[in-house]
Amino acid sequence: MSGIELTVNGRPISGEAEPRMHLGDFLRERLHLTATHLRCEQGVCGACTLLIDGEPARSCITYAVSCRGAEVMTLEGLETDPVIEALRAAFTAEHGLQCGFCTPGMLVTARDIVLRLPDADAARVRKELSGNLCRCTGYAGIVRAICRVLAERQAGAQQARADAGSRPSGLGPVGSRIPLSPRAAETIQRPAAARDQADAISVADEDLGLGGRQANLETALSFVVARPIDEVWAVLDDIERVARCMPGAKLAGPPVGGRLEGTVAVKVGPIATSFSGRARILRDEAGRSGVLYGAGRDRLSGSGARAEVSYALVPDGTGTRVDLSVRALLAGPLAQFGRSGIVQDLMARLAGEFARRLEHSLATGEEAPADQAPLNPAALLVSVIMARVRKMLGRFRFRRTP
Structure with missing residues (x-):
């Protein structure tokens, strides 16, 4: 058993x-909060959806112990x-309901x-509801109900409560003290003491990296660049040049004092995101190592990410081995897609692509264009799956019968 402390519906909870x-x-x-219904317990049907740090999340695939310090809101x-x-x-x-099981x-x-999505039409509402299954209604009444509320709000029939500002949420797998997205403009009713405590928290300019939070993605990987260590180390100090070697990355301007701002564009099938964020890089000249502390957010989906990336350069024959350690916290809707094995494979492929571009830049002096196309992991994912299938088939050995 593990101890757990969190806030549920504005009330501090301690337990095991x-x-x-x-x-x-x-x-x-x-x-005994039974409005949260459990059905598939695989994160598919959406019956267990609730709010963690102000963001919708599947409670059936979220470990309770990972919500230490989080603010959970049920129906x-x-x-x-x-x-x-x-x-x-x-x-x-x-x-919009019949049996009511999916309703919460x-x-x-x-x-x-x-x-x-205050301007959503019926088609967009149906698309957004694709993660919530209903076996009774055929969705028609549900879609009409949501469109009715949208129309009322657009007509001014319902006054939106003003947001108290972009206040940070609590800890936890969704939110992670990243400022709430515009959709949380209407704050949830909580006791005054809890609201005052939350409103007193501010995100400092240097609030980067995990800041003591628990990572939900950790991996270590290495790649080799066929260039001397001093040459690789010098290039890694040129942040703008390094950014051009990273697929999907683009700086907002020149870095200042190891601090930088920029975007990372990601496209996974129909999902297109553009994480905007800040980072700070600290380097150890003597140890040929460094750490990047970063935080970013995608405004469209409300997803956020925080990361601490440690790197170290080690001589490897005539080349240089770069050892990476990545600890990250994914938050929001996109975090629901995380699968550690697949993510680790994808990160290894991305590291390989970065190494190829970096080595090409070192060897030729040519730099990748600054306006990188959005990163598309779909092709990488296909190659990862095919590699796994080939590896699995390679384990089978067929023997000729005498």
């Missing part, structure tokens, strides 16, 4: 949970939320749609 107990069971069995805690009140009335008027998760998702 098995390391593999997911948040949904913790809420239902230990706190019970959203009873007086103005958007939920409007949605409940619209679901009733438009016959559907309401939390609908709230996210209303706040994040």
Whole structure:
């Protein structure tokens, strides 16, 4: 058993949970908050959707112990939320529920749609609901209900509560004290003491890296560049040149004092993101090593990322081996796609592509264009899967029978 302290519906909670107990069971069995429904327990059906640090998340695939210090909000805690009140009335008027099993998760998702996409039409609403399954209604009434609330808000029938500013959320797998996205403009009702404490927290300019938070992605990898160590070390000090070798990366301007701002464009199938963020690089000249502390956020999806990347250069014959250690915390909707094995393979492929570009730059003096196309891991993912299939098939040995 592991100790756990978190805030649930504005109330501090302390307890114990098995390391593999997911948040949904913790809420239902230990706190008796049964509005969070569990069905597939694979993160597919959306019935268990709730808010962690203000962002929608699947409680059936989130470990309870990973939510230490997080702020969790279930449907019970959203009873007086103005958007939920409007949605409940619209679901009733438009016959948006039958058996009701999917309704709690559907309401939390609908709230996210209303706040994040105020101009969404019926087609976009249906697309956004693709992660929430309903076996009864055929979705028609649900879509009408959400569109009804959107129309009411557009017409000014419902006054949005003003945001108190871009306040940081708590710790946890979703949010990670990254400022809330615009869709959280209507703050959740909480006790005044809890609101005052949260509003007193500010994100300092140097709030980069994990800052003591628990990473949900850790990996180590190495690559070799066929150039002398002093030459590689000197090039790594040229941040703009290094950025041009990184697929999808683009600096917003020249770095100042080891600090930089920029974007990393990522495209996975129909999902296109552009993380904007800041980073700081510290270098140890004597040890030929360094650490990058970074934090970024994608405004469209509300996903965030924090990372600490340590690197060290080691002579390797006539070349140089670069050892990398990556500790990252993915937050928001995109974190739901994380799978450690696949992610590690993809990072290894990206490191290989970076090494190839870096070596080419060192050998020829030519630099990659500054306006990199968005990183498309889809092709890399296919190659990773094919490599795994070939490796699996290679384990089989067929013998000729005598």
